Amino acid sequence: MKSIIDQAGHGALVKGGHDDRAAQDFAFTLRNFVTSELMPANRIVYDRRAGPRHARQTGAPATTPQQVRAAMGADSWYKFYVSARRTSQELIWSSVIPAVEAAAPAAAPASAGGTLTLAEDFVPPRYIAAIDIHCMPGGYCADRGPGDTAAGAVYDRGVYLYMSGLMGPMNDAVGQLAARWLKSRLPDFAPATILDLGCGVGHSTLAYAPAYPGAVLHGLDCGAALLRYGHARAESLGVPVHFQQGDAEHTPYADASFDLVTSHIVLHETSTRALPAILKECHRLLKPGGVMLHIDQPRFDDSDPYATFLQENETYYNNEPFWRQYRRIDLAAVAEAAGFAADAIETDVLTAAVVQQSQNNEKVAAESAAARKRGFSVLLARKSA
Structure with a gap:
C-alpha cells in the first residue's frame, strides 16, 4: 500500500x-x-x-x-x-x-531571515522527557550535542509514515486546517506576531506564513535537535521563523508579546499539572485583544464504551500517558481559570464542516478525521482588550 x-x-x-x-x-x-x-x-x-x-x-x-x-x-x-x-x-x-x-546533520542554508536560540542548561519538563512519546526512540528531547538534528529528521520522516501521508506532503495539514478555520471564524483578525507552542520541527508553524503574510512567526519547543532541524527546514523552504528552546509553562518572552498563540496536537502530550499553567502562560503572552488557538484531540464520548476503550489504546500501547485524562477535561473551564472571560471562549470540532471549506492537501486530513467520526477539537479564546 x-x-x-x-x-x-x-x-x-x-x-x-x-x-x-x-x-x-x-x-x-x-x-x-x-x-x-x-x-x-x-x-x-x-x-x-x-x-x-x-x-x-x-x-x-x-x-x-x-x-x-x-x-x-x-x-x-x-x-x-x-x-x-x-x-x-x-x-x-x-x-x-x-x-x-x-546522513550528515541538517544545516541551515543561506538565511531566509529566521533565527535559532537554544537555552543553556535547559531542563525539559518531566512529562516530555521521561517517556518516548509515540514510541519514538529517545523521545522529542534527544540531543547528542552541538549540531545534532537526528531527532528532528527522524520525527519529520517518521510522522509522515505514521500518519500514512494524511498530513499532506509537508506534514502541515493540521496547521492549514487551523489557519483556515481561524480566518473563517475571525475574518478581520490580522496577527502581526504569532507564537506556536510545542512547534516541533515547524510543520504547523510554517502553515501560518501564507495564511497571514507579513506576520512574524515564532516557534517554541523543548527539543534542541528538533529545533535545529526545524530551523534548517524552514530556511531551506525560505520561510523565516524564530525558533526558541523553552518550556511552554514558563516561556522566555515578555508580557503581551504576541497577537496569536497556538498549538497543534500538543496539549494531550503535557500533563494534568502543566495544562492549566500553559493556558495561563498563553494569557500572559497575549496582547490585549489577542487570540489563543489550540487544536487537539476531541473529548471522549463515553456513550459508546467500546469506542472509548479502543481510543484509549494510545495511553496503554503508544506511550501517551496523558491521552485518557486530557480527553475528559473541560478545556473551556481551564481557559476561564487561566484568565480568559467565559464569553470570550469558544470550543468546536473540525470534522465534516471543515471538509467543505478545505482545499488541496488539508482536505485529505479533514476527510480522514470525519470518516473516523473524530476530528480535531478547537479551543479558541480572546484576551480582553
Missing part, C-alpha cells in the same frame, strides 16, 4: 537510499494493514466472543471502557492485535533511523 500523497522534499529531509525506502515501505504497509484490516476485527471479537463472555461471568454487559478493556484483555485475538500494533509502530521509527544515522 502506498501513500496517497508523496512527502515533499526540502533541504533537510532524509529519506535514505533504496534499502531504507524498502524498509520504510514495509513498515508503512504493515501499519496500514494493522489499522485498516486488523483493528476493525476487534469489534467482531468483542460483539461475538469477549462481550458475551464478560456478561456471563459478571452477570451484566460491559458499560464502561474499563469493563470493555477487562473483557478484551483476556482474549487471544486482542493480545495479538495490540502486539501487532505496537510492533508496527516501533518499525516505523526503526525504518527511518538508519538513513538519519548515515
Whole structure:
C-alpha cells in the first residue's frame, strides 16, 4: 500500500537510499494493514466472543471502557492485535533511523531571515522527557550535542509514515486546517506576531506564513535537535521563523508579546499539572485583544464504551500517558481559570464542516478525521482588550 500523497522534499529531509525506502515501505504497509484490516476485527471479537463472555461471568454487559478493556484483555485475538500494533509502530521509527544515522546533520542554508536560540542548561519538563512519546526512540528531547538534528529528521520522516501521508506532503495539514478555520471564524483578525507552542520541527508553524503574510512567526519547543532541524527546514523552504528552546509553562518572552498563540496536537502530550499553567502562560503572552488557538484531540464520548476503550489504546500501547485524562477535561473551564472571560471562549470540532471549506492537501486530513467520526477539537479564546 502506498501513500496517497508523496512527502515533499526540502533541504533537510532524509529519506535514505533504496534499502531504507524498502524498509520504510514495509513498515508503512504493515501499519496500514494493522489499522485498516486488523483493528476493525476487534469489534467482531468483542460483539461475538469477549462481550458475551464478560456478561456471563459478571452477570451484566460491559458499560464502561474499563469493563470493555477487562473483557478484551483476556482474549487471544486482542493480545495479538495490540502486539501487532505496537510492533508496527516501533518499525516505523526503526525504518527511518538508519538513513538519519548515515546522513550528515541538517544545516541551515543561506538565511531566509529566521533565527535559532537554544537555552543553556535547559531542563525539559518531566512529562516530555521521561517517556518516548509515540514510541519514538529517545523521545522529542534527544540531543547528542552541538549540531545534532537526528531527532528532528527522524520525527519529520517518521510522522509522515505514521500518519500514512494524511498530513499532506509537508506534514502541515493540521496547521492549514487551523489557519483556515481561524480566518473563517475571525475574518478581520490580522496577527502581526504569532507564537506556536510545542512547534516541533515547524510543520504547523510554517502553515501560518501564507495564511497571514507579513506576520512574524515564532516557534517554541523543548527539543534542541528538533529545533535545529526545524530551523534548517524552514530556511531551506525560505520561510523565516524564530525558533526558541523553552518550556511552554514558563516561556522566555515578555508580557503581551504576541497577537496569536497556538498549538497543534500538543496539549494531550503535557500533563494534568502543566495544562492549566500553559493556558495561563498563553494569557500572559497575549496582547490585549489577542487570540489563543489550540487544536487537539476531541473529548471522549463515553456513550459508546467500546469506542472509548479502543481510543484509549494510545495511553496503554503508544506511550501517551496523558491521552485518557486530557480527553475528559473541560478545556473551556481551564481557559476561564487561566484568565480568559467565559464569553470570550469558544470550543468546536473540525470534522465534516471543515471538509467543505478545505482545499488541496488539508482536505485529505479533514476527510480522514470525519470518516473516523473524530476530528480535531478547537479551543479558541480572546484576551480582553
